[in-house]
């Protein structure tokens with residue numbers, strides 16, 4: 077991508093490597109949110125209803141969070157997400173409340189995704205991951221050399237665009253995600269990076285759609301299925317691809333990095349995950365339970381449409397209503413013996429991927445991609461050789477070495 081094409085260069089959009097700002101440390105670090113979630117869970121057992129701080133209401137019990145996210149006519153997503161999503165991509169389901177347009181676009185998304193051969197995608201990833209690990213040798217970076225390029229390749233294969241500049245490809249997704257979902261302070265630099273990155277994303281998807289239409293070869297990937305099924309016009313196809321793409325890479329990488337970080341610090345846990353993997357038993361549940369100890373995102377946010385109550389707490393129109401999902405996944409009512417990490421809790425109890433009208437549309441991909449990326453490294457016997465480094469709120473580097481290997 078060159079400035080002469082009107083497209084950004086990587087230096088214009090790259091999220092710089094950085095230490096934590098106090099705000100991101102409190103929101104995304106390992107210990108502060110975990111300690112706060114445990115304390116909140118304990119206090120709420122006594123209080124038995126959501127908390128209010130000014131115009132913010134916070135649901136902490138698992139049942140209250142589920143109720144909040146299922147009552148999508150009272151607690152809206154549009155006021156939280158719509159403006160930023162529209163600015164970078166045009167309308168997308170994750171910024172829409174219940175409406176005929178949402179029903180149509182979500183229907184198109186899920187019917188196209190359902191037609192993609194995810195079994196083949198799984199086998200392809202397994203091979204790519206094993207090959208990459210074998211080529212990396214004794215010492216490497218679990219994020220920069222492994223999880224991030226592999227997740228970016230999956231996105232490229234699924235969504236149908238393969239720009240030559242792979243680093244730019246991954247940075248575009250990161251820059252847009254950083255502003256759309258994580259720019260809590262409204263930082264203008266982060267916003268400007270996202271708006272520039274959005275130009276590249278639109279360009280890649282629009283060009284590929286035009287190319288496929290002209291050639292008549294629509295493809296079998298997610299883009300191909302959206303085009304074939306004809307439920308959306310070409311702009312709708314582009315918006316749907318863009319929205320999925322943005323949420324696909326750093327989410328996966330963050331989850332994998334955190335699971336690895338936790339498992340590498342606990343030899344018994346790592347050995348149990350590997351033993352299960354080697355026995356051919358699914359380790360997805362294990363991964364999700366480890367992720368409770370350091371979740372991808374601690375909260376999901378909505379805005380109250382009208383005056384109402386939530387589990388005994390009064391809510392006023394316009395209140396920010398927070399589902400503290402990290403705390404909810406410590407609720408012994410839904411996660412008995414919540415401190416223990418167990419492989420076979422009911423998958424439906426986890427709140428990692430939201431709940432209600434907007435559950436994560438990447439769940440089918442996550443269910444194989446997260447376990448494979450985690451297992452391939454743990455199976456090799458990796459151990460941490462340095463601390464995790466961050467690019468803003470994103471885990472960016474995690475140096476590891478294979479135990480016993482010469483570096």
Ligand code: HEM
Nearest residue numbers: 169170323324327328331372428429430434435436437438
């Ligand atoms: C560990 C990885 C992931 C995590 C933790 C995650 C988390 C989430 C969460 C919490 C939501 C709901 C947000 C809300 O209700 O406000 C969501 C929605 C969504 N996610 Fe994911 N996600 C992950 C991976 C992915 C992947 C790989 C894709 C695409 C392939 C994806 C695409 C989406 C989309 C399109 C939505 C919106 C669905 C809708 O509005 O109906 N996500 N995700």
